Amino acid sequence: xxxxxxxxxxxxxxxxxxxxxxxxxxxxxxxxxxxxxxxxxxxxxxxxxxxxxxxxxxxxxxxxxxxxxxxxxxxxxxxxxxxxxxxxxxxxxxxxxxxxxxx
Amino acid sequence: xxxxxxxxxxxxxxxxxxxxxxxxxxxxxxxxxxxxxxxxxxxxxxxxxxxxxxxxxxxxxxxxxxxxxxxxxxxxxxxxxxxxxxxxxxxxxxxxxxxxxxxxxxxxxxxxxxxxxxxxxxxxxxxxxxxxxxxxxxxxxxxxxxxxxxxxxxxxxxxxxxxxxxxxxxxxxxxxxxxxxxxxxxxxxxxxxxxxxxxxxxxxxxxxxxxxxxxxxxxxxxxxxxxxxxxxxxxxxxxxxxxxxxxxxxxxxxxxxxxxxxxxxxxxxxxxxxxxxxxxxxxxxxxxxxxxxxxxxxxxxxxxxxxxxxxxxxxxxxxxxxxxxxxxxxxxxxxxxxxxxxxxxxxxxxxxxxxxxxxxxxxxxxxxxxxxxxxxxxxxxxxxxxxxxxxxxxxxxxxxxxxxxxxxxxxxxxxxxxxxxxxxxxxxxxxxxxxxxxxxxxxxxx
Numbered sequence: 001x002x003x004x005x006x007x008x009x010x011x012x013x014x015x016x017x018x019x020x021x022x023x024x025x026x027x028x029x030x031x032x033x034x035x036x037x038x039x040x041x042x043x044x045x046x047x048x049x050x051x052x053x054x055x056x057x058x059x060x061x062x063x064x065x066x067x068x069x070x071x072x073x074x075x076x077x078x079x080x081x082x083x084x085x086x087x088x089x090x091x092x093x094x095x096x097x098x099x100x101x102x103x
Numbered sequence: 104x105x106x107x108x109x110x111x112x113x114x115x116x117x118x119x120x121x122x123x124x125x126x127x128x129x130x131x132x133x134x135x136x137x138x139x140x141x142x143x144x145x146x147x148x149x150x151x152x153x154x155x156x157x158x159x160x161x162x163x164x165x166x167x168x169x170x171x172x173x174x175x176x177x178x179x180x181x182x183x184x185x186x187x188x189x190x191x192x193x194x195x196x197x198x199x200x201x202x203x204x205x206x207x208x209x210x211x212x213x214x215x216x217x218x219x220x221x222x223x224x225x226x227x228x229x230x231x232x233x234x235x236x237x238x239x240x241x242x243x244x245x246x247x248x249x250x251x252x253x254x255x256x257x258x259x260x261x262x263x264x265x266x267x268x269x270x271x272x273x274x275x276x277x278x279x280x281x282x283x284x285x286x287x288x289x290x291x292x293x294x295x296x297x298x299x300x301x302x303x304x305x306x307x308x309x310x311x312x313x314x315x316x317x318x319x320x321x322x323x324x325x326x327x328x329x330x331x332x333x334x335x336x337x338x339x340x341x342x343x344x345x346x347x348x349x350x351x352x353x354x355x356x357x358x359x360x361x362x363x364x365x366x367x368x369x370x371x372x373x374x375x376x377x378x379x380x381x382x383x384x385x386x387x388x389x390x391x392x393x394x395x396x397x398x399x400x401x402x403x404x405x406x407x408x409x410x411x412x413x414x415x416x417x418x419x420x421x422x423x424x425x426x427x428x429x430x431x432x433x434x435x436x437x438x439x440x441x442x443x444x445x446x447x448x449x450x451x452x453x454x455x456x457x458x459x460x461x462x463x464x465x466x467x468x469x470x471x472x473x474x475x476x477x478x479x480x481x482x483x484x485x486x487x488x489x490x491x492x493x494x495x496x497x498x499x500x501x502x503x504x505x506x507x508x509x510x511x512x513x514x515x516x517x518x519x520x521x522x523x524x525x526x527x528x529x530x531x532x533x534x535x536x537x538x539x540x541x542x543x544x545x546x547x548x549x
Contacts (some may be wrong), residue, residue, distance in 0.1 A: 008324060008360060010317065012369030015233025015532055021367035022358070057372055061388060061402070062363045068371045076234055078143045079420045079529035081461050081490045083469045102109055 001101040007033060009091035016076040018087045020094055023064040029102070030063040036099040042067050045097055046090070049074070067094075107286045109279055109303070110336040112171065112184075113137040114310030116144055116161055120170050120333035122311065122353070127174040127351045129334050134282045135175065136169060137184035138275050138308050140531040145272055146417020148189035149247040150528070158195060160269075168201045168546025176207050176266075183257060183278045187269040189215055189247060194269045195547040202549035210549040213260035215270040217542030218249045220414055220535060229533040238416065238533055246528060247417040250535055253379030253408075254541045255291065257281035262366030272415065274379045276304025279337075287341045297381035298405020299343025302388065305376070306347055306365050307505075310334045313347060313365040314396075315355030328354030328483065344401045346393065357396040366390075379412055381405040382508065412536035420529035421458070421492045424499030427465070428513075428520040431484035438514040439464055439485045445513055446489050449505045456498055457491035464488075486519075492527075499524040 003022070006029045012019045012028030022037055024030045043054040043056040059066060073087050111131045112123030116139040127135055139161050152159025161167075164186045175182055187194040190400025195214035201252045202210045228239040249272035258281050260268045270278070270312060280300040289296045305335040306313050313335045315326035339345040347357055366385060370376055378489050387402040388452025427448075428439045450457070463469035465486040493499045510520055 004323065008364065009322070010364040010368055012367070014369055014371070017233050017371070019367070019371055021364060023363045023367075025360075037173045055371075055411065057374075059367070059373055059386065061386065061391060062359075062366065064363055064367060064369045066370060066373060075404075075459075076531075079527055081423065081459060081492060083463065083465065083488065084312065 001099065002095065003037065003097045003099055004095035006075060007095070009095055010086050010093040011086070013073060013077050013086045016071055016073045018069045018072040019092055020062055020067045020069065020091050022067065022094065023062065027063045030060065032099070032102065033065055034058065037097070039067065041097065042094065045094060046072065104340055105391050106338045106340055106347055107134070107137060107283060107305065108132045108338050109134045109282060111136055111138065111307040111310040111334050113139050114308065114312060115139065115141055115298040116163065118310060120167060122332060123167065124170050124174070125350050125353060126178065126334055126336060127178070129169045130136050132178070132180045132336060133286070135171065135182050136278045136307070137186060138183070138278065138310070140185040140188060140272065141358045142415055143417060143528060145188050145249050145415070146247045146396055146528045151419065151479050152189050157193055160188045160194035161186035164194055164197055164458040165201055168198055169205070172202060172205055172207060172251065177212065181261065181282070182267045183277065185270045185273050187214060187271045189271065191271045192267050192545055195545070197527065198267055198269065199547045199549040208549055210266045211264055211456055212267045212269065212547045213263070213265035213548065214547065215252065215256040215273070215542060216545065217256070217540060218252050218270070218272040220250045220540060221245070221248045221341070223539050224414070224416070225533060229535070231531045231533050232281060233532050236347065236531070240508060240530065241416065242360055244418040245416060245422070246419065248414055250412040250414045250540045252540070252542055253277050254281035254284055258285045260544050261285040262280065263544070263546070275308040276378055277380060278302045279304030279307055280380060283339055284323070291380065294381055294405040294407055296343045298383040299403050301347045301376065301378050301381055301405065302385060302400065302403040303337050303339055307335050307337055308361060309368065310366065311355065313361055314349050314357050315361055318328065318361055318364060322423070324360065325352035326355055330354065344399070347400060359390050359392055361504065362390050362398045362400070377409065377413070379408065381408050410537055412537050412540055414535045415530050417528055417530050420527045421494060422496050422499040422524065423492055423527050424489060424502030424524045425440055425488065425490040426522040427486055427488045428506055428509050428517045429484060429486040430514065430517060432470060432516070435483065435485050436481050439487050441514045442487050442509055443489065445509065446505050450502065450548045453501065455491070455501045455505070457493055457502070460491040462489055496524055496526065540545050
């Protein structure tokens with residue numbers, strides 16, 4: 001199923017680094033996110049635009065993951081030539097990811 | 104138990120005006136905070152100040168103060184803002200002028216200075232953070248360098264009875280932390296409370312982003328009445344626990360989901376949220392919905408602050424030229440692709456020198472930048488976008504011109520050409536030893 005069915009997401013920016021949260025709508029789906037939405041998969045999803053490492057941080061208390069994408073903003077918000085220099089749309093892109101369903 | 108009520112009146116420099124008025128009138132606030140300073144804003148303000156020494160503060164400062172000052176005085180609420188940008192003292196004088204014009208004499212306005220560290224950065228070679236390189240690479244093109252100050256100077260101003268405190272660069276959450284430190288007498292080494300106060304500030308600093316702004320996704324996440332979005336306020340206890348809410352009857356909503364999204368907004372490692380006063384730790388945060396539009400925030404803590412302050416440096420990076428033109432109807436995509444091909448060839452034929460060039464189809468591949476692009480049905484209209492980086496303005500102009508000439512030289516039916524050329528003031532960040540940053544507070548009485 002599409003990640004959008006299980007989670008919501010918001011993008012933030014600092015310099016040339018983007019962070020994308022992935023937050024379970026229902027706390028009981030958090031383990032599913034933990035298992036399937038890995039740093040490696042997110043890195044692959046954004047392979048065309050991320051130049052550096054992808055890190056994942058876990059926030060079990062709120063059922064959320066936080067991904068930090070280094071070198072993801074085409075040189076940084078203030079100098080990027082992108083139409084979306086902040087990378088605000090990256091959260092929507094990530095929610096397109098397909099993951100196995102609740103089973 | 105005593106609670107301090109702090110409202111967020113703006114989340115960025117151009118933010119809506121009326122939500123702050125609503126908060127001032129109906130929020131029963133003790134403090135109203137306006138966060139108006141994005142990364143690049145201070146560099147642009149410094150350029151303005153070089154042209155006119157009295158300017159360099161937020162262009163909407165007068166308008167915002169005119170909108171809220173009478174209510175604020177009547178209700179004894181104090182205002183804290185970073186609208187001082189590159190000229191906090193000039194901003195304080197401007198606020199005093201507004202107050203006098205409105206017949207509100209006797210207001211005490213504090214200006215916090217010392218964030219400008221241009222002198223300290225001269226002849227230094229400091230490694231950049233959040234991007235590659237060092238300060239030496241951009242030394243000759245530097246416009247501004249400002250350290251993110253902590254809460255201490257704002258606390259000092261409040262202790263000296265300031266009704267309004269105007270700063271330049273300061274950690275955004277610090278503007279919310281300062282009144283808590285002042286009111287509850289928190290120690291500046293009570294890391295747990297400083298961490299919790301920073302958490303409250305972090306949730307509020309982007310104003311409408313915690314009350315339903317930057318959130319709605321029809322069919323998945325509904326938010327009522329975004330045209331009248333209410334801005335948030337926090338009711339904070341001495342323990343650092345807080346309730347995030349908004350004025351009853353305003354648009355938007357405060358929920359667990361809106362708070363969770365904002366909790367992680369612009370955060371990297373949630374266990375180490377570096378701020379000038381404390382390293383906040385959000386991993387133990389608990390959120391609970393305790394009523395309509397009321398979320399209780401407990402937990403969270405903090406660790407001793409580091410020996411350095413983050414500094415953001417504005418510099419002239421490059422010049423950018425851009426052109427756009429639209430194609431619609433049958434074959435729109437093919438004509439748009441042909442147009443891009445023509446422009447690419449023209450830039451080469453005429454020898455336009457770019458260090459970076461993007462040829463995009465708006466509606467197809469411009470926002471996503473290649474990530475997750477699928478084979479959707481052909482769009483009924485598409486707009487091409489050609490944008491390139493150059494080392495002078497003259498060269499930048501040639502890019503937009505090559506798009507504009509498609510009107511008479513390109514594919515059929517190209518319409519709505521638009522072009523621009525602009526100087527790019529960019530921002531990079533570094534770290535400076537805290538001991539090198541000296542702050543001071545001056546006062547203006549209306």
